[in-house]
Amino acid sequence: MPELPEVEATRQLLEPAMRGARFDRVLLRRADLRRAFPPDFAARLTGTTVDAVTRRAKYLVLPLSSGETLVMHLGMSGDFGVQSRERAASAAPPPPRAHDHVVFEMSSGCVVTFTDPRRFGVMDLLTREALSAHETLVGLGPEPLSPEFDAAALARACARRRVPLKVALLDQRVVAGLGNIYAVEALHLAGLSPSRRASTIATPTGKPRPTAMRLVAAIKKVLTTAIARQSNTTYRSAFAEATADESARFRVYDREGEACPTRGCAGVIRRSVQGGRSTFACRICQR
DNA sequence: ATTGAGACCTGTCGGC
């Protein structure tokens, strides 16, 4: 489920339930997700207050009153649910679903449940020092919707990289938050082939070519549109949204064999595999 | 240093 727009929607869901609220009780229903929980995870959280609910790339980052920071990643299948405690307490509490792994009971009266069938998600609790030394977080590229992410920045990051352009877009050090769907969508919108070398959007000296400008604009457009669409719906899954509203479906993702949606293009969407991931593209209008 | 392949998990779907 989760690329940047889905994580941002999750952040917006969690904020009213968690910001300014204290952890009254933390339940771990198993010992690990992708990795083991940090030592004394529940005890270190209990009694602390959430100062803010922020997002960096696909990570949810919650600074706490204790000085530590709760860092969470949804992996492939992670999701949060929020319930009011009154409802949770009324009648028989609903039995935990098979993959409800973590429950936060907040002083706001909200019960926040983390579900993750594939357990690729991560929860970590970092001291200030650990946070600033966290190689993955520190090494993340620019936020794609920030002003720092422009054609010059993207060209610099792609220069001299020989990997396919789409593979480069999935590298979180190049730009932070794109995933398979939105990388595919942005490349189609920009009219760029996923398989061209990443370095072709930059000059030999690393300056942006016009293709870099088109790609940056397309990335921002695709993400902005996805965020706006999800803010308008109660249910936050892009996939559920897609099936619920046919016209809002992706332009090319999972549309193998369909006509290319580009106006005037007679192409057909083809599926290929790059870096072990499905790519969808039109060979006529994406060069 | 960069790159590709495989690993980590469970669920679902299509084909036989």
Place this chain on the structure above:
DNA sequence: TGCCGACAGGTCTCAA
């Protein structure tokens, strides 16, 4: 109906 393989929105590690 049931079994089996392919595939799924993401990292991470290891070897070349």
